[in-house]
Amino acid sequence: GIQVEQSPPDLILQEGANSTLRCNFSDSVNNLQWFHQNPWGQLINLFYIPSGTKQNGRLSATTVATERYSLLYISSSQTTDSGVYFCAVRWTSGSRLTFGEGTQLTVNP
Amino acid sequence: NAGVTQTPKFQVLKTGQSMTLQCAQDMNHNSMYWYRQDPGMGLRLIYYSASEGTTDKGEVPNGYNVSRLNKREFSLRLESAAPSQTSVYFCASNVISNQPQHFGDGTRLSIL
Numbered sequence: 727g728i729q730v731e732q733s734p735p736d737l738i739l740q741e742g743a744n745s746t747l748r749c750n751f752s753d754s755v756n757n758l759q760w761f762h763q764n765p766w767g768q769l770i771n772l773f774y775i776p777s778g779t780k781q782n783g784r785l786s787a788t789t790v791a792t793e794r795y796s797l798l799y800i801s802s803s804q805t806t807d808s809g810v811y812f813c814a815v816r817w818t819s820g821s822r823l824t825f826g827e828g829t830q831l832t833v834n835p
Numbered sequence: 836n837a838g839v840t841q842t843p844k845f846q847v848l849k850t851g852q853s854m855t856l857q858c859a860q861d862m863n864h865n866s867m868y869w870y871r872q873d874p875g876m877g878l879r880l881i882y883y884s885a886s887e888g889t890t891d892k893g894e895v896p897n898g899y900n901v902s903r904l905n906k907r908e909f910s911l912r913l914e915s916a917a918p919s920q921t922s923v924y925f926c927a928s929n930v931i932s933n934q935p936q937h938f939g940d941g942t943r944l945s946i947l
Contacts, residue, residue: 730877756933767923767941774935812877814936821885821932822868822893825877 732813732826739803739833747798747829749813757816757823758789760798764809772798772811803833837861839939841926847945848916856911856942858926866929867909868893868936869901871922878925884909885932916946 731750739745749758760772773780773787775796780787784803789796800807810828817824842857860867865886870878870893880893884903898920900912909928913920923943927936 757935759935761938767943769925769938769941771935771937814877816933821891822880822883823878823936825879827875827877 730813730815730824730826732811732829734829735827736830737832739831741803741805741833741835743803743833744799744801745803745831747800747811747813747831749796749798749815749826751794751796751813751815753794754818755791755815756818758796759814759823760787760796761812761814762807762809763812763828769812800831803831805833805835807831808833839926839928839937841924841939841942843942844940845943847947848913849947850917852916852946854913854916854944856913856924856926856944857908858910858939859908860926860928860937861907862928862930862937863906864928864930864937865906866932867903868927869899869909869911870925870927871895871920872925872941873922881911881924918946920944921946 729752762770775789777791784801786799812828814823814825839860868883869881872878882901884890887906923941926939929936
Protein backbone atom coordinates (compact mmCIF):
# COMPACT_ATOMS: atom_id res chain seq x y z
CA GLY A 727 0.00 0.00 0.00
CA ILE A 728 0.91 3.66 -0.05
CA GLN A 729 3.35 4.33 2.75
CA VAL A 730 5.55 6.87 4.47
CA GLU A 731 8.53 5.30 6.20
CA GLN A 732 10.88 7.16 8.50
CA SER A 733 14.27 6.06 9.74
CA PRO A 734 15.77 5.61 12.19
CA PRO A 735 12.86 5.16 14.62
CA ASP A 736 15.04 6.26 17.53
CA LEU A 737 18.24 8.29 17.69
CA ILE A 738 20.35 9.30 20.68
CA LEU A 739 23.01 11.98 20.24
CA GLN A 740 25.47 13.92 22.31
CA GLU A 741 25.07 17.66 22.17
CA GLY A 742 27.04 19.07 19.25
CA ALA A 743 26.68 16.01 17.01
CA ASN A 744 25.16 16.05 13.54
CA SER A 745 22.38 13.77 12.31
CA THR A 746 20.38 12.84 9.23
CA LEU A 747 16.77 11.69 9.34
CA ARG A 748 15.22 9.99 6.35
CA CYS A 749 11.70 9.81 4.95
CA ASN A 750 10.83 7.41 2.12
CA PHE A 751 7.47 7.59 0.39
CA SER A 752 5.92 5.15 -2.00
CA ASP A 753 4.11 7.40 -4.52
CA SER A 754 4.34 10.85 -6.09
CA VAL A 755 3.62 13.79 -3.81
CA ASN A 756 2.82 17.49 -4.17
CA ASN A 757 3.34 18.43 -0.55
CA LEU A 758 5.94 17.27 1.93
CA GLN A 759 6.38 18.78 5.37
CA TRP A 760 8.79 18.13 8.21
CA PHE A 761 7.53 18.76 11.74
CA HIS A 762 9.14 18.75 15.16
CA GLN A 763 6.88 17.63 17.99
CA ASN A 764 8.38 19.03 21.17
CA PRO A 765 8.10 17.38 24.60
CA TRP A 766 4.99 19.46 25.28
CA GLY A 767 3.27 17.91 22.27
CA GLN A 768 3.27 20.98 20.05
CA LEU A 769 3.80 20.41 16.33
CA ILE A 770 6.26 22.90 14.91
CA ASN A 771 6.50 23.39 11.15
CA LEU A 772 10.11 22.98 10.07
CA PHE A 773 9.96 22.80 6.30
CA TYR A 774 7.49 22.72 3.44
CA ILE A 775 9.61 20.97 0.83
CA PRO A 776 7.91 18.97 -1.94
CA SER A 777 11.19 19.19 -3.88
CA GLY A 778 14.62 20.80 -3.68
CA THR A 779 16.70 21.96 -0.73
CA LYS A 780 16.00 24.48 2.03
CA GLN A 781 17.96 25.65 5.03
CA ASN A 782 16.90 27.31 8.25
CA GLY A 783 19.72 27.89 10.70
CA ARG A 784 21.13 24.56 11.87
CA LEU A 785 18.45 22.61 10.04
CA SER A 786 18.24 21.83 6.37
CA ALA A 787 16.13 19.52 4.25
CA THR A 788 16.36 17.98 0.81
CA THR A 789 13.61 16.23 -1.11
CA VAL A 790 14.35 14.21 -4.24
CA ALA A 791 10.82 13.69 -5.49
CA THR A 792 11.84 11.52 -8.46
CA GLU A 793 13.51 9.06 -6.08
CA ARG A 794 10.77 9.41 -3.44
CA TYR A 795 12.75 10.40 -0.41
CA SER A 796 13.47 13.38 1.80
CA LEU A 797 16.27 14.02 4.28
CA LEU A 798 16.33 16.28 7.30
CA TYR A 799 19.78 17.37 8.51
CA ILE A 800 20.39 18.62 12.01
CA SER A 801 23.81 20.10 12.65
CA SER A 802 25.42 20.94 16.00
CA SER A 803 22.48 19.41 17.85
CA GLN A 804 21.19 20.97 21.08
CA THR A 805 19.16 19.49 23.91
CA THR A 806 16.20 21.60 22.74
CA ASP A 807 16.22 19.59 19.49
CA SER A 808 14.90 16.59 21.42
CA GLY A 809 11.45 15.35 20.47
CA VAL A 810 9.80 13.50 17.63
CA TYR A 811 10.38 14.47 14.02
CA PHE A 812 7.57 13.69 11.59
CA CYS A 813 7.54 13.63 7.83
CA ALA A 814 4.10 14.09 6.23
CA VAL A 815 3.20 13.90 2.56
CA ARG A 816 0.21 14.72 0.40
CA TRP A 817 -0.10 12.29 -2.45
CA THR A 818 -0.62 13.80 -5.88
CA SER A 819 -3.71 11.62 -6.23
CA GLY A 820 -5.06 12.36 -2.76
CA SER A 821 -6.33 15.15 -0.54
CA ARG A 822 -4.87 14.60 2.93
CA LEU A 823 -1.52 14.55 4.68
CA THR A 824 -0.21 11.09 5.51
CA PHE A 825 2.22 11.02 8.41
CA GLY A 826 5.12 8.72 9.00
CA GLU A 827 5.56 7.19 12.44
CA GLY A 828 8.31 9.62 13.36
CA THR A 829 11.90 9.59 14.59
CA GLN A 830 12.33 9.98 18.34
CA LEU A 831 15.44 12.14 18.85
CA THR A 832 17.13 12.49 22.23
CA VAL A 833 20.02 14.92 22.57
CA ASN A 834 22.00 14.48 25.77
CA PRO A 835 24.06 17.28 27.34
CA ASN B 836 -1.83 36.72 15.10
CA ALA B 837 -2.75 33.53 16.99
CA GLY B 838 -2.72 31.09 14.06
CA VAL B 839 -4.80 28.01 14.89
CA THR B 840 -6.50 28.01 18.29
CA GLN B 841 -8.02 24.90 19.85
CA THR B 842 -10.26 24.71 22.89
CA PRO B 843 -10.24 23.13 25.36
CA LYS B 844 -6.62 22.05 25.91
CA PHE B 845 -7.58 19.17 28.21
CA GLN B 846 -10.81 17.28 28.86
CA VAL B 847 -11.87 14.17 30.73
CA LEU B 848 -15.17 12.52 29.80
CA LYS B 849 -17.12 9.50 30.90
CA THR B 850 -18.11 6.85 28.38
CA GLY B 851 -21.29 7.90 26.60
CA GLN B 852 -20.92 11.63 27.17
CA SER B 853 -20.88 14.03 24.26
CA MET B 854 -18.37 16.78 23.58
CA THR B 855 -17.49 19.36 20.93
CA LEU B 856 -13.89 20.36 20.27
CA GLN B 857 -13.51 23.84 18.87
CA CYS B 858 -10.98 25.12 16.34
CA ALA B 859 -10.54 28.60 14.92
CA GLN B 860 -7.93 30.05 12.56
CA ASP B 861 -7.22 33.69 11.82
CA MET B 862 -5.10 33.23 8.69
CA ASN B 863 -7.99 33.39 6.19
CA HIS B 864 -7.28 29.79 5.21
CA ASN B 865 -9.76 27.91 3.06
CA SER B 866 -9.07 24.34 4.20
CA MET B 867 -9.27 22.94 7.72
CA TYR B 868 -8.56 19.49 9.17
CA TRP B 869 -9.03 17.37 12.27
CA TYR B 870 -6.45 14.71 13.19
CA ARG B 871 -5.98 12.36 16.09
CA GLN B 872 -2.65 11.18 17.47
CA ASP B 873 -2.40 8.00 19.48
CA PRO B 874 0.66 7.15 21.60
CA GLY B 875 3.79 6.42 19.58
CA MET B 876 2.12 7.14 16.27
CA GLY B 877 1.84 9.82 13.66
CA LEU B 878 -1.35 11.79 13.08
CA ARG B 879 -4.35 10.31 11.29
CA LEU B 880 -6.97 12.39 9.53
CA ILE B 881 -10.51 12.22 10.92
CA TYR B 882 -12.35 14.78 8.75
CA TYR B 883 -11.45 17.75 6.63
CA SER B 884 -13.11 20.74 5.02
CA ALA B 885 -11.59 21.81 1.73
CA SER B 886 -13.59 25.03 1.75
CA GLU B 887 -16.41 26.71 3.63
CA GLY B 888 -19.57 24.67 3.25
CA THR B 889 -17.90 21.34 2.47
CA THR B 890 -16.73 18.47 4.67
CA ASP B 891 -15.30 15.06 3.83
CA LYS B 892 -14.28 11.93 5.68
CA GLY B 893 -10.66 11.15 6.30
CA GLU B 894 -8.97 7.95 7.35
CA VAL B 895 -10.72 7.40 10.73
CA PRO B 896 -14.13 9.17 10.72
CA ASN B 897 -16.23 6.65 12.68
CA GLY B 898 -17.67 8.05 15.92
CA TYR B 899 -17.16 11.70 14.92
CA ASN B 900 -19.06 14.49 13.23
CA VAL B 901 -17.83 17.89 12.08
CA SER B 902 -19.24 21.29 11.30
CA ARG B 903 -17.59 24.01 9.24
CA LEU B 904 -19.37 26.85 10.98
CA ASN B 905 -17.81 29.59 8.83
CA LYS B 906 -14.47 30.18 7.15
CA ARG B 907 -12.68 30.57 10.51
CA GLU B 908 -14.19 27.77 12.57
CA PHE B 909 -14.27 23.98 12.26
CA SER B 910 -15.65 21.92 15.14
CA LEU B 911 -15.37 18.20 15.93
CA ARG B 912 -18.12 16.45 17.86
CA LEU B 913 -18.12 13.17 19.72
CA GLU B 914 -21.77 12.18 20.16
CA SER B 915 -21.20 9.22 22.49
CA ALA B 916 -17.61 9.08 23.67
CA ALA B 917 -15.84 5.71 23.89
CA PRO B 918 -12.54 4.82 25.60
CA SER B 919 -11.03 4.11 22.15
CA GLN B 920 -11.39 7.82 21.41
CA THR B 921 -8.89 8.73 24.11
CA SER B 922 -6.28 10.58 22.12
CA VAL B 923 -4.71 13.94 21.36
CA TYR B 924 -6.70 15.85 18.77
CA PHE B 925 -5.08 18.37 16.45
CA CYS B 926 -6.72 20.90 14.20
CA ALA B 927 -4.88 22.28 11.17
CA SER B 928 -5.49 24.67 8.31
CA ASN B 929 -3.97 25.77 5.02
CA VAL B 930 -4.70 28.19 2.22
CA ILE B 931 -5.45 25.41 -0.24
CA SER B 932 -4.96 21.69 0.08
CA ASN B 933 -1.46 21.37 -1.39
CA GLN B 934 0.06 24.19 0.67
CA PRO B 935 1.69 23.75 4.09
CA GLN B 936 -0.64 22.95 6.95
CA HIS B 937 -0.43 24.88 10.21
CA PHE B 938 -1.36 23.09 13.43
CA GLY B 939 -2.95 24.07 16.71
CA ASP B 940 -1.48 22.99 20.04
CA GLY B 941 -3.82 20.03 20.44
CA THR B 942 -6.58 18.90 22.80
CA ARG B 943 -5.80 16.04 25.17
CA LEU B 944 -8.97 14.02 25.60
CA SER B 945 -9.36 11.14 28.05
CA ILE B 946 -12.46 8.98 28.14
CA LEU B 947 -12.99 6.83 31.19
